[in-house]
Amino acid sequence: QDDGEVIRLFYPPEDDSVRSLQFELNSRVINVYIWKMDSADSARRTWETLFLVEGSVLTRDMGRIKKADYCYAKVVRFGGKDQALIWQKENWVVLAKSPGFTMETEEERQILTELFDPSIRS
Structure with a gap:
């Protein structure tokens, strides 16, 4: 904002391919973002x-698993106060x-089971 212009950035990037949800588990709120991409490569x-x-x-702790048909990652911030889980399977991505x-x-x-259960997902 050098010349008075305000630029707003949103993360994660939101467009028509993403849906935002809030889950309540054990009286705690988890923010969930779900993308349905055009292809598995795009996902x-x-x-x-x-x-x-x-x-x-x-990051305090970070790990990932990459297989041919899915990816999974877990990131924990210093202090253990924030966590992100990222999954990809077929053309679906979940944060x-x-x-x-x-x-x-x-x-x-x-979360993983319910989001990737076809009967719940649709």
């Missing part, structure tokens, strides 16, 4: 971008962010 590129952005800010806390393994599993 993989989106996953890579999200992983690079989430992993670039003061789950927990502001102010880290998720329990069972909460991670519940």
Whole structure:
């Protein structure tokens, strides 16, 4: 904002391909962003971008798994106060962010299972 022009950036990038949700698990709110891309390659590129952005800010713990048919990443910030989980399967990408806390393994599993269950997803 050098000349009075205000530029607003939104992260994660929101367009017609993303839906934002809030899940309440164990009285805590988790922000979830879901992309349905045109192809698995496009979804993989989106996953890579999200992983690079989430992993670039003061990470305490970071890991990822890349298989032929899916990708998974977990990023925990210093202090263990914020966490991001990123999944990609087929043409779907999911980013789950927990502001102010880290998720329990069972909460991670519940989000992953419910979001990739075809009957729930549709």
